[in-house]
Amino acid sequence: DIGLTQSPGTLSMSPGERATLSCRASRSLSSSYLAWYQQRPGQAPRLLMYDAFSRATGIPDRFSGSGSGTDFTLTISRLEPEDFAVYYCQNYGRSQWTFGQGTKVEIK
Amino acid sequence: EVRLLESGGDLVQPGGSLRLSCAASGFTFSGYGMSWVRQAPGKGLEWVSSLSSSGDMTYYADSVKGRFTISRDNSKNTLYLQMSSLRAEDTALYYCANLFNNRFDHWGQGTLVTVSS
Numbered sequence: 500d501i502g503l504t505q506s507p508g509t510l511s512m513s514p515g516e517r518a519t520l521s522c523r524a525s526r527s528l529s530s531s532y533l534a535w536y537q538q539r540p541g542q543a544p545r546l547l548m549y550d551a552f553s554r555a556t557g558i559p560d561r562f563s564g565s566g567s568g569t570d571f572t573l574t575i576s577r578l579e580p581e582d583f584a585v586y587y588c589q590n591y592g593r594s595q596w597t598f599g600q601g602t603k604v605e606i607k
Numbered sequence: 608e609v610r611l612l613e614s615g616g617d618l619v620q621p622g623g624s625l626r627l628s629c630a631a632s633g634f635t636f637s638g639y640g641m642s643w644v645r646q647a648p649g650k651g652l653e654w655v656s657s658l659s660s661s662g663d664m665t666y667y668a669d670s671v672k673g674r675f676t677i678s679r680d681n682s683k684n685t686l687y688l689q690m691s692s693l694r695a696e697d698t699a700l701y702y703c704a705n706l707f708n709n710r711f712d713h714w715g716q717g718t719l720v721t722v723s724s
Contacts, residue, residue, distance in 0.1 A: 534710040536652070543702055543714040544644075544652060555712075587652055591709035594666045596642070596654035 501525050501592050505599035511607040512583075518575040520602045522588035527568045532591040535564060535573045538601075539584040547586070548573065578604070609633040609713040611703050616718030623693050627718055629686040629703030634713075637661075637681040640706035643688050645699035646717070653699075656688065657706060671697075693722045 502525040512518050522533070535548040546555040548564040551571055561576040575582055583606050588599040615627040627643070642657040656677040658665045665677050676689040686703050698721050704711035 532709055536711070538652075543716050544711070545714065546710060546712055549708070549710045585651075589652075589710065595668070596657065596709070596711075598644075598652040598654065601651045 500595050501528055501590055501597055503588055503590055503597055503599035505586075505588060505602045507602060508600075509603045509605060511605050512578055513607045514578050514580055516578050518578055518582075518604055520573040520575075520586055520604070522566075522571045522573070522599050524569045524571070524590065528590055528592060533564075533566070533571050534589045536587045536589060537582075537584050538587065539581070544587065575604075609705070611705070611713060611715030613701060613703050613715045613718035616701065616720045618721045618723065619693055620724050621694060621722055623722070624689070624691040625693065625720060627688040627690070627701055627703075627720070629688075629715060631684045631686065631703075631705070634705065636679075636684040639712075641677075641679060641686045642704050642706050642711060643677065643686075643701055644704055644711065644714075645697075645701045645720075647696075647699045650699075655701070690720070693720075695722050698722045 504523045506521045531550050533551040536544040537547050538544040552564050563574045565572045585601045585603045587601045590597050610632045612630045619625050643655040656667045658677045662679045674692045678687045700717040702717045704714045
């Protein structure tokens with residue numbers, strides 16, 4: 500199974516700043532199977548990005564995804580108050596679905 | 608609008624059984640794979656199980672294999688998770704989600720399962 504390691508565990512940022520979240524896979528994976536989710540406090544997760552680079556329906560363009568092989572990044576260009584949340588990366592491979600442990604973006 | 612509504616969560620003793628349901632609407636249920644994902648209190652997301660649109664192919668995390676059974680009734684637009692031999696570590700909020708290209712496209716609000724004596 501592929502393991503996903505997210506860093507940092509917590510990111511302390513101010514509104515308007517740029518946030519960069521990392522997701523590293525234990526071995527090279529297809530970018531077609533890399534997704535990102537946002538989970539706000541008390542809410543269900545929601546799909547943000549899929550295929551590493553594509554924004555899900557209704558996701559603002561301040562969110563972008565990049566990367567390939569083992570290293571993937573979610574960037575939030577200018578943090579809005581509603582962006583303070585936990586973010587998870589997710590991969591599919593060999594009939595198993597895997598999540599990273601999450602990165603919490605908190606208000607500094 | 609896609610809606611997924613989980614139900615069936617409860618307090619159950621270790622070794623007990625429980626069946627979760629997820630009622631789907633707003634999309635062609637029979638055309639989508641479906642999944643269960645859980646989240647223990649204060650913890651991250653853990654994939655539990657998935658099945659194909661027709662229900663003929665099922666997949667399980669090692670942590671639940673042999674104890675949980677996923678199924679669906681496409682005539683009722685409903686997904687199920689039969690859980691048996693429950694353990695304290697199964698305590699979590701259980702979400703159902705529809706699968707599209709192996710990503711979890713839409714999520715329900717979850718149903719809480721607590722395993723405790």
